[in-house]
Amino acid sequence: MNPVDLKYSKEHEYARVDGNIVTFGITDHAQESLGDVVFVELPDEGATVTAGKSYGTVESVKAVSDIIASVSGKVVEVNTQVMDSPDLLNSDPYGEGWLIKVEADDLTALDSMMSAGEYETFLAQEEH
């Protein structure tokens, strides 16, 4: 269910790496626990984000959730479609529901992230 080519964080976010461009998004588990996503706040193109720091928020009907950057770098693309249709985060978190693309300063922060298999183990442990 969670794509094997992505890296996952304990905050239930993913990073898709393509060269030095990293795409951020939230995991299927994250959208499931949030419920209907109704609002997404994202940085502007050209803004910088810092690994481990919040770069925006995702809000469901009932909850506000910070989204955390997995690498530091410059925002090169923003998915404006999710700002108009936040429900894409629910229906297609790994596809059309991606959030931003970042040109990474360096990729070492990704080393501490989990593989799909490790993330599934982490989810199973979190249930208890």
Added chain:
Amino acid sequence: MTELKRTPLYEEHLGAKAKLIDFGGWEMPVQYAGVIDEHHAVRTKAGLFDVSHMGEIDVNGKEALAFLQMLITNDVSNLVDGRILYSPMCYPNGGIVDDLLVYRYGPEHYFIVVNASNSDKDYAWMVEQAKEFEVSVENLSEQYAQLALQGPLAEIILQRITNINLAQIRYYAFAHGEVDGVSCLISRTGYTGEDGFEIYVSPQFARQLWQKILEIGTPEGIQPIGLGARDTLRFEARLPLYGNELGPEISPLEAGLGIFVKLDKIAFIGKDALLTQKEQGIPRKLVGLEMIGRGIARSHYPLQKDGEEIGFVTSGSFSPTLNKNIALGLIRSDLAVQEAVLDVMIRGKAVQAKIVPSLFYKRG
């Protein structure tokens, strides 16, 4: 942490794969299919809520009426058997203890329904106030489960399994009868802005009724509804929520509940304070807000005008019916002008909103 209380329908919620949360010490379903989906079901079809956590208090005795007249702000003297009255209940300083429903069983016998998270506090408050009256006050919360069937198709569905002629139960009226062969109290009340009923039943029959109503309502598309949609539904219809629009620091006049405060009654707890407030000017007013900028106002976010704090958000959400981000805010009365623009402080950032009529939704 103390153990969460569960309603008799807990197993039903688990079976329906509901997401459960701690609500005022109760483990309650926040959603089943999803808040927005459930919200629309109630607006267009019918939804069934487990509201067994609500508190029920019995008031009985020769001076029951005199006691209630002193206890609450609304006027109970005109209430007749089989009818229901909504009222705030205030502290001497005019702050709100809770809001409640009074069902009149008879001239000396009333049934009070209070908010779940307040029921112990309310009961203690009522017992204290009852000392000077010839009346008995009894907490019956454990003896009742409560189901709310709400939505435009609620009557059609419920009529199939009850011997009560529902068409004859007017808004804010009730009757005793049978639902699926089980003895119940049914009232035409609710907390959604839709037509509908609240059904009070002995806890041992709660699961039977829950299953039966969902089963017979299937052709109409009935759904179980969680507290998430209950909140968005009540909020769109400007029905106040204790802890948001109502509380010990907020007067019913400020909360827009003036029509439920009868200042011409001889005496009631909080009258002097509320009278003074009315004469000197009500300091704050509850207003509707519609976001102009991007963002959702959430409860307790500060509201500013020209950099000065003028109030706070009491409830705010995406509105599934209007497809807009809206809020209710308590602000300085002099600034409560329709169409006026103010700032909602969202995590330190000012986002514009404008004042609009607070009744966001009224059923057609």
